[in-house]
Amino acid sequence: MKVIADLSVVPLGVGVSLAPYIAACEKILARAGLKTRLHGYGTNIEGEWDQVMKAIKECHEKLHEMGVPRISSSLHIGTRVDKEQSLEDRIRSVEQKMK
C-alpha cells in the first residue's frame, strides 16, 4: 500500500533550536530511499507504507540516541485505491484549479 505522508517532528527537552534534529530525520528518510520534500512545517514523504513507517520509527530512535528525552510527532497519512497519485500530482492538480 502506497502512502503520501506529512511528518512534523517536535523534539522536547532540548531547547528551541530544533534544526539539528529535523536534519537528522531528513537524512534517515533520504537514506531509506523515500521521496521527500521539506517544507516550512514538516516534510512530505512518498513511499510504501512499511518503508515510510520504518523510517519514522528510526527517526524517533535516532533522536532519543542524540539525547532527546521526549518527542511529539504529527503525521498525516494519505492512502487511496481509486488511482495512483504522486506528491507532484497533488500540487499540480491544485495549481491548475487556481488559474
Added chain:
Amino acid sequence: MKVIADLSVVPLGVGVSLAPYIAACEKILARAGLKTRLHGYGTNIEGEWDQVMKAIKECHEKLHEMGVPRISSSLHIGTRVDKEQSLEDRIRSVEQKMK
C-alpha cells in the same frame, strides 16, 4: 519503544457519516490488544510502536476493503525515554495542576 498516540481517521468519498468506519478501526485497535480511549475527535492509543503501527495499517486496509476510495488520517506520536507515562498519567498530571 512504547508510544502514546492519537489517531483521527478521515474516510473520503463515502459521504458525511463516518461512524461505521471509525467503529471498524476501533474494533481493530481493540482486537490488537492495544489500550484505547475514544474521544470526540479521534482515539488515544497506548502500546508498543510496532503493534500500534500495524493496527493503524490494518485499519486503512480494512476501510479500503469496505469501499472507502481515499483516506486521510492524522496521527500524533509521542515517545519518551526519561520516564514511563501512561495515558492516565498524562490526564492526571494536567488535572492536578488545574486545582
Added chain:
Amino acid sequence: MKVIADLSVVPLGVGVSLAPYIAACEKILARAGLKTRLHGYGTNIEGEWDQVMKAIKECHEKLHEMGVPRISSSLHIGTRVDKEQSLEDRIRSVEQKMK
C-alpha cells in the same frame, strides 16, 4: 459558525514537564465558557468559531507570558452545515456502531 475542535499545545524550551502549561490553557478555555473535554493527547472543544479561536490565541499569549519561548500547537477544526452535532453525538454515533 459552530466548530468542534481538538487542540494539542506543545510548549518548547521549558523542559519535558508540560502539565502546568496545558493546565493554564484548560483554565482559559473553561473561563471562555467553552465546552471542553481533556483527553490523553489534547482537548476536545465545542463552541462558536470566534470564541474558540479567541481562547486558543489567549492560550498562546498566556504561555508566552509564563516564559515559554516557543509553542507548536496542533488543531483539528470540524465544521458542518448538514446537521447539528455535539461532541457527545460524535462519540455516541461511533459507540453505537461498535455494538
Added chain:
Amino acid sequence: MKVIADLSVVPLGVGVSLAPYIAACEKILARAGLKTRLHGYGTNIEGEWDQVMKAIKECHEKLHEMGVPRISSSLHIGTRVDKEQSLEDRIRSVEQKMK
C-alpha cells in the same frame, strides 16, 4: 503576534477530488495578503495571528457556500517570542544542518 501555520483542509461529502476546494482556499489566503507556500499535504502560512485565523474561517465559509456539507481541517500553529523567524529561515536552518 506573528504565526507560522500549516493548514490542511479536508472537505467531506464531495467525493475524492479535492483540488477545486483546496484551490478556493489558496485564493482566499493569497487575497488576504498572507505569505503562503503550497506543498503536497497542505499549505504553509506566515502572517499575523488574527489575519491568518480570519482567512482560515473565510476558507471554511467559502467551502460550505460551494456546497461542502462537512469539513475537517488540520492546522499547525507555531508562535515564538525568542526571535523572528520566517518560513524561509526555518527551511534554511534545516538544510544547513544537512550538509
